[in-house]
Amino acid sequence: MRLDRLELEGFRNYAVCQRADFDPRCNVICGENAQGKTNLLEAVVYLSCGRSPRARTDRELIGFHSTGARLEAGIFSRDRDFQIRAELRQGQRRRLWVNQVPAKTGAALSAVYSTVLFRPEDLFLIREGAAARRRFLDNALCQLRPRYAAALSGYTRAQEQKIRILRDSEERPGLLETLPEFNEQMIRHGAVLIHYRYQFARRLEEYAALHHRECSGGRETLTAAYQTVSTVEDPGADLSVLTDWLRRHMEEHQTAERTSRLCLSGPHKDDLLVSINGREAKQYASQGQTRTAALALKLAEREIYKNVLGEYPILLLDDVLSELDPRRQEFVLNRIAGGQVFITCCEEDRLPSLLGGKVLYVEDGVIG
Numbered sequence: 001m002r003l004d005r006l007e008l009e010g011f012r013n014y015a016v017c018q019r020a021d022f023d024p025r026c027n028v029i030c031g032e033n034a035q036g037k038t039n040l041l042e043a044v045v046y047l048s049c050g051r052s053p054r055a056r057t058d059r060e061l062i063g064f065h066s067t068g069a070r071l072e073a074g075i076f077s078r079d080r081d082f083q084i085r086a087e088l089r090q091g092q093r094r095r096l097w098v099n100q101v102p103a104k105t106g107a108a109l110s111a112v113y114s115t116v117l118f119r120p121e122d123l124f125l126i127r128e129g130a131a132a133r134r135r136f137l138d139n140a141l142c143q144l145r146p147r148y149a150a151a152l153s154g155y156t157r158a159q160e161q162k163i164r165i166l167r168d169s170e171e172r173p174g175l176l177e178t179l180p181e182f183n184e185q186m187i188r189h190g191a192v193l194i195h196y197r198y199q200f201a202r203r204l205e206e207y208a209a210l211h212h213r214e215c216s217g218g219r220e221t222l223t224a225a226y227q228t229v230s231t232v233e234d235p236g237a238d239l240s241v242l243t244d245w246l247r248r249h250m251e252e253h254q255t256a257e258r259t260s261r262l263c264l265s266g267p268h269k270d271d272l273l274v275s276i277n278g279r280e281a282k283q284y285a286s287q288g289q290t291r292t293a294a295l296a297l298k299l300a301e302r303e304i305y306k307n308v309l310g311e312y313p314i315l316l317l318d319d320v321l322s323e324l325d326p327r328r329q330e331f332v333l334n335r336i337a338g339g340q341v342f343i344t345c346c347e348e349d350r351l352p353s354l355l356g357g358k359v360l361y362v363e364d365g366v367i368g
């Protein structure tokens with residue numbers, strides 16, 4: 001899959017309509033700080049799933065002096081051309097189209113093309129709290145599996161209700177009567193989350209271990225183990241079994257949750273435990289090792305997409321290469337062939353000459 005054309009108007013600092021055509025392989029987006037490089041990648045992600053990787057609301061995406069934003073992409077995927085359009089208006093619902101046909105949700109966009117975004121903060125994925133690794137799993141699985149995306153939003157909705165009920169239960173004990181209903185929803189959706197996370201983690205480990213081994217000159221072995229609630233004896237079990245185990249877990253925590261009035265435990269606390277040579281990387285790995293492990297995981301994510309979708313997703317490297325030493329730069333560059341890639345960098349970088357492909361200059365929201 002590839003992005004052939006992008007048009008932005010009123011989006012972030014792209015105030016005046018900008019249009020760019022891209023190289024099928026490598027595109028280097030060059031410019032000084034705060035000119036619009038990351039904004040451009042953000043638009044590419046938004047059009048691939050209807051969600052921004054950094055904005056909390058669509059409103060943030062509309063230019064400071066604009067009343068609305070328009071984003072359009074020309075995509076080639078599954079041997080066909082697609083046009084994707086998104087329109088955001090202040091105070092109105094956003095509107096999406098695929099080939100001029102209105103699309104209800106971002107899932108319709110994910111069916112057209114996918115992106116894997118790699119940012120400097122992803123290099124700290126191993127060191128961060130479990131939430132960052134869950135986000136990593138969730139982001140990937142939401143793009144790949146519509147059923148997962150539906151389960152995650154169902155789970156989150158039920159969890160929010162549960163949190164509210166527990167919080168308010170002191171003043172309104174009657175609320176607790178509705179708790180079993182939301183627990184049951186969390187169990188049902190939670191089992192789906194566990195099922196997909198486990199399958200994804202297994203494949204992630206398989207590919208990431210290969211990458212990590214190569215990048216460490218064969219000296220290090222990486223493992224990535226999916227961790228979920230204690231009553232789940234085997235996350236690879238059937239959904240019905242997972243549901244039973246989760247129900248047992250809820251029952252065991254019921255009293256503690258009602259006493260503390262907190263939603264204590266569940267798949268919303270899951271983690272991916274990364275180890276290098278048998279030791280937990282979060283605690284023991286050096287800075288270089290954690291970076292290598294993060295690179296290995298992100299490159300593995302791309303391979304999984306390729307396997308599921310039959311085509312490489314579009315890879316977006318936002319300021320990542322300049323954060324790496326030459327050896328790791330080379331490692332990444334040697335492994336990203338085969339799909340389209342967008343790389344941002346600052347102008348003084350030596351990257352453009354290293355990479356080939358098309359170089360686009362961005363200055364104050366204008367693409368040159």
Ligand code: ATP
Nearest residue numbers: 012013033034035036037038039060061062063064
């Ligand atoms: P860096 O090299 O520092 O990462 P960048 O080129 O990636 O810079 P962007 O993150 O794309 O920079 O941001 C470019 C500019 O867009 C920033 O000055 C930012 O303040 C501005 N900006 C962000 N949101 C909006 C918005 N809604 N409307 C207008 N401008 C915005």
Ligand code: MG
Nearest residue numbers: 037038039319
């Ligand atoms: Mg940036």
